[in-house]
Amino acid sequence: MGQTFAQKMLAQKAGLREVEPGQIVTVRPDKLLTHDNTAAIAKIFREIGVEKVARPEISVIVLDHVVPAATEGHARNHQQIREFVREQGIASFYDVGEGICHQVLPEKGHALPGYLIVGSDSHTPTHGAFGAFAAGIGRTEAAAVMATGEIWLMVPHTFRMSVKGQLQKGVYAKDIILYIIGELGADGADYRAVEFTGPVLGEMTIASRMVLCNMVAEMGAKIGVAEPDDKTRAWLNGRSDAGFQEVFADPDASYERAIEYDVSGLVPQVAKPHTVDNVVPVTEVLGTRIDQAFIGTCTNGRLEDFRVAAQILGGGKIAPTTRLLILPASREVLLAAVVEGIITELITAGAVVLNPGCGPCLGAHQGVMAPGEVTISTANRNFKGRMGCKEAQVYLASPATVAASALAGEIVDPREFL
Amino acid sequence: MWKSVHTGRVWKYGNDVNTDVIYPGKYTYSDLSPEEMAEHALEDLDPEFASNVQPGDIIVAGTNFGCGSSREQAVTCLKYAGVGVLIAKSFARIYFRNAINQGLPIVQCAAVEGVESGEEVAVDFSTGKVMTPRGDYSFPPLSSFVTGILEDGGLIPHVRRKLGIE
Known part of the structure; x- marks a missing residue:
């Protein structure tokens, strides 16, 4: 076998020569x-x-x-x-x-x-x-x-x-x-x-x-x-x-x-508060107001993620009611994004660029939320209290969905922005 | 500490109790004393727990208890709060390991279906049974390797014994 x-x-x-499950x-x-x-x-x-x-x-x-x-x-x-x-x-x-x-x-x-x-x-x-x-x-x-x-x-x-x-x-x-x-x-x-x-x-x-x-x-x-x-x-x-x-x-x-x-028919997905398996197509949460958008973390803080964000945000401005946080996963990623001009585009669009690290993802510092606030994030967890406040809400999505939502000030379908 | 029969009062919870509600991330990188950690145990799930838990109490929950972060304080805060045994239909993987490595006895069975908060249950590790007011629930015995760690009082004493450190 x-x-x-x-x-x-x-x-x-x-x-050992071989092992069995449970061993x-x-x-x-x-x-x-x-x-x-x-x-x-x-x-x-x-x-x-x-x-x-x-x-x-x-x-x-x-x-x-x-x-x-x-x-x-x-x-x-x-x-x-x-x-x-x-x-x-x-x-x-x-x-x-x-x-x-x-x-x-x-x-x-x-x-x-x-x-x-x-x-x-x-x-x-x-x-x-x-x-x-x-x-x-x-x-x-x-x-x-x-x-x-x-x-x-x-x-x-x-x-x-x-x-x-x-x-x-x-x-x-x-x-x-x-x-x-x-x-x-x-x-x-x-x-x-x-x-x-x-x-x-x-x-x-x-x-x-x-x-x-x-x-x-x-x-x-x-x-x-x-x-x-x-x-x-x-x-x-x-x-x-x-x-x-x-x-x-x-x-x-x-x-x-x-x-x-078979992912041919797959549409953008969103995990709603407060569990990661609370997943719906983005079309079911369209129009949800957001206070903060967050692109980064060990899940989605890489060059390709910021490229798609810049593609969506470049030349535009984020909604006046929304904060956008950018968190590169490493110095190497940040430098590459600087060289490509991506960081300039994101900052011009209204983003706050944080230093490489885990940042707001675990709620210890940088971008901690207030009661009643809503963040859409590219991170991997949306548990109650995850971003530092148990009366706040976290939605999880792709960098494209988060970037597009930052422009609109509410959750939107990124396919309309590409 | 390890004993073969354990009786205690129950705190009952549901499915997917995650490590953030057991021990919030904002305390994770602060060096808190055991007493302080116990005060924050289950803070975001059950504010009544920390002030009312008694030594030897038993947590009984549904599936996937301890999912989420690898933070060990989600085990140690309960241990410091005096919890004697954890019973759940299933545990998240790292949580299961952390509990064993902390010497906190852990039981996988459906006892949550036979008990309410405040009632008593008895756990018999020798026969692999949890006795609740509404019936007995069997659980598979832990492997001898894992039992060895629990009997030594956790991974640290286990490693000390293995390395011959007194």
């Missing part, structure tokens, strides 16, 4: 991702009573969640992390301004095909877009990885999702994944691996594959993965000296579910 991607990866990393294995990850929570993790690490991190070379630390520090408390937190990095000799440390961990890891060559990546962040599956097995973990287990260099993982069952058809103008990867989450529900893929395949995946940019893998977390999945191809190799070219071995599922692998999606 053939093996799924998840089975092959976990067998290889556990040093618990102890593996040695290739990378350990942590961010602003590294200070808390370091504290737990010290409680364990080990002096030195077992494998400092696998540790990648990115300050992104509250950057630059919003309060003295956040500043102290960052300070403790810098001290820990020095003390432990951790080479892969990216300080304030480099970007969001899920963008910085691939850019700096830390997310490679066939890698097993664990990260103390729930959107770690993003790195599956490069053919890595990338799963989110908690803080205590991140500390245990620092102490031991290994972690326990349960071998997941796998859903294979094949995407075919021709995407209509104004419809993007974000709309596909919102639609899938709406169909399957917030726990529709709980503890499962999701293998994305099919002609639409092949046609997609790496950035769009990252959107799909990023959001598998919102249906409970352990990992999402896209098969590496020439686009993957071209994207990674020159980013790492480390060799890598691509891993593919066997053609006769056994899947818990195989689902086929």
Whole structure:
């Protein structure tokens, strides 16, 4: 019997010939991702009573969640992390301004095909877009990885999702994944691996594959993965000296579910407050007043996202009743957007450009909302209180839908603006 | 701490209780004491919880408990608030791991159908049963690997024992 991607990866990393779903294995990850929570993790690490991190070379630390520090408390937190990095000799440390961990890891060559990546962040599956097995973990287990260099993982069952058809103008990867989450529900893929395949995946940019893998977390999945191809190799070219071995599922692998999606008829999708699976076609929420529009995050803060935003907003002005926040996922993305003239267009249209980081997405700073306010966002979560106020409302959509809505001051169909 | 039979008073909740309502993101990157964390437990879902919870109380919920962020405080705030056992029809993956790694016993079964808030249930880990006022609900035993972590009181003591640190 053939093996799924998840089975092959976990067998290889556990040093076993093959593994079965449900089996618990102890593996040695290739990378350990942590961010602003590294200070808390370091504290737990010290409680364990080990002096030195077992494998400092696998540790990648990115300050992104509250950057630059919003309060003295956040500043102290960052300070403790810098001290820990020095003390432990951790080479892969990216300080304030480099970007969001899920963008910085691939850019700096830390997310490679066939890698097993664990990260103390729930959107770690993003790195599956490069053919890595990338799963989110908690803080205590991140500390245990620092102490031991290994972690326990349960071998997941796998859903294979094949995407075919021709995407209509104004419809993007974000709309596909919102639609899938709406169909399957917030726990529709709980503890499962999701293998994305099919002609639409092949046609997609790496950035769009990252959107799909990023959001598998919102249906409970352990990992999402896209098969590496020439686009993957071209994207990674020159980013790492480390060799890598691509891993593919066997053609006769056994899947818990195989689902086929034809996206030809798909229209732009919107997730309504307060759950990500509360998804409707944009046509059902047309005219919803918005106070704030937000384009960025680890889901949709890449060059192609700002290109489409500039295409829609260029030469125009956002509605006087609306604030537009732009949050590039990394320094590299921001620089490229500056060079292309996109940032000039967005600022001229009335946008506020924030520094690379997680920004308003988690409600800690920058663009926190007031009671009764409504934001339409390209992020991945719209939970009650997510953007800092439980009496506020968050709608999720593609960058095109958000940009067009910023122009109108209400939710609109982006297809009329392209 | 780990014991094979646990009896406690129930706080009942629905499906998809996410980590933001269990422990809001605005506190996530502030270093709060266990007592302060307990005061914010379930703040955005049930404002009555934090001030009325008693040591040993049991949370009983529907499907996908703990979905959303990987923040471990969504487990530890409940542990610090005194919650003895978490029971849900299903748990989100990282939440499930976090609970085990924190040594907070976790049970997957449909007990939510047999109990109301304020009533008592008993959880018997040796037989894999939750006894509610309206019937018993079985749950599959945890793997011996996972039980080992719970018996050691969580992942940290487990790792210390494995590494031979006293």
